[in-house]
Amino acid sequence: MQTGTLYIVPTPIGNLGDMTLRAVEVLRDADLILSEDTRTSGKLLKHFQVDTPQRSYHMHNEHRLVDGLVAEVGSGRKLALISDAGTPGISDPGFLLVRACIQAGHRVECLPGPTAFVPALVNSGFPTDRFVFEGFLPPKKGRQTRLGELAEETRTMVFYESPHKLLKTLDQLAEHFGPGREIAVCRELTKLYEETLRGSLEEMAAHFREHPPKGEFVLVVRGAAGA
Numbered sequence: 001m002q003t004g005t006l007y008i009v010p011t012p013i014g015n016l017g018d019m020t021l022r023a024v025e026v027l028r029d030a031d032l033i034l035s036e037d038t039r040t041s042g043k044l045l046k047h048f049q050v051d052t053p054q055r056s057y058h059m060h061n062e063h064r065l066v067d068g069l070v071a072e073v074g075s076g077r078k079l080a081l082i083s084d085a086g087t088p089g090i091s092d093p094g095f096l097l098v099r100a101c102i103q104a105g106h107r108v109e110c111l112p113g114p115t116a117f118v119p120a121l122v123n124s125g126f127p128t129d130r131f132v133f134e135g136f137l138p139p140k141k142g143r144q145t146r147l148g149e150l151a152e153e154t155r156t157m158v159f160y161e162s163p164h165k166l167l168k169t170l171d172q173l174a175e176h177f178g179p180g181r182e183i184a185v186c187r188e189l190t191k192l193y194e195e196t197l198r199g200s201l202e203e204m205a206a207h208f209r210e211h212p213p214k215g216e217f218v219l220v221v222r223g224a225a226g227a
C-alpha cells in the first residue's frame with residue numbers, strides 16, 4: 001500500500017513576512033489542510049494563493065478524528081497540519097496526530113518556521129545553551145506544585161501566558177522564585193507593538209500594574225543560581 005505524508009507546517013505569529021516559501025509550496029501541494037480554525041486560516045491561505053481544501057482539526061475534535069486521518073495518510077494522501085499561529089504541536093494541537101502516524105509507520109515531516117518561544121528566548125539575553133519550555137502553566141490543579149518544582153530549576157525557563165493572567169502569574173513566580181529573580185517579558189513578537197521588557201519579577205509586576213497587559217506574551221525567566 002502506498003503511504004502518504006503528514007506535514008506539520010508552521011505559520012506566522014503576527015508578521016506575514018515570516019511565512020516560508022516551503023510552507024507555501026507544501027500547503028499548495030497537499031491534498032488536504034487540517035486547520036485549527038478554518039476561517040482564520042482561510043485568510044492566510046487566500047493571501048498566499050493556496051486553494052487546497054481545508055478541514056477543521058482542533059482540541060475539541062482531535063481525539064475523534066485521529067484514526068480516520070491516520071488511515072488517509074496510509075492510503076497515500078498528503079495531509080498538512082496548521083494551527084492559528086506558529087508551529088502546530090507547540091501549545092497547540094498536533095502531538096496526538098504525529099504520534100498516531102508514527103505508530104502506524106507513516107512518514108511525518110515538520111517544517112522549520114515561526115514559533116513564539118525561540119525569538120523570546122534569544123531576545124531575553126539569558127543563557128540559551130540549556131533551557132526548558134514550560135508552555136502554559138496548569139490553570140488550577142497542579143499549578144502550585146509545578147511552580148514549587150521549578151523554583152530550583154537552573155536552566156532558563158520559557159512560559160506562554162495570556163494577558164488576563166499575566167499579573168497573577170508574575171506574582172506567583174515572585175512568590176516561588178523570589179522577587180529579585182530576573183525575567184524578560186516579550187510582548188507581541190513580530191508585530192507592530194513588539195517589545196521586550198527586562199527586570200526583576202517584582203519590577204515587572206509593578207510595571208504591568210501601571211500598564212495593563214495587552215496582546216500576547218512569552219515570559220522567559222532566568223534559572224536559579226548555583227549548581
Ligand code: SAM
Pocket residue numbers: 013014083085086087088089090091092114115116117159160161162186187188189190191216217218
Ligand atoms: N503554536 C504557537 C507557537 O508555536 O508559538 C503557540 C500557540 S499558543 C495557543 C498561543 C500563545 O503563544 C500565546 O498565548 C502567547 O503566549 C504565545 N504567542 C503566540 N504568538 C505570540 C506573539 N506574536 N508574541 C508573543 N507571544 C506569542
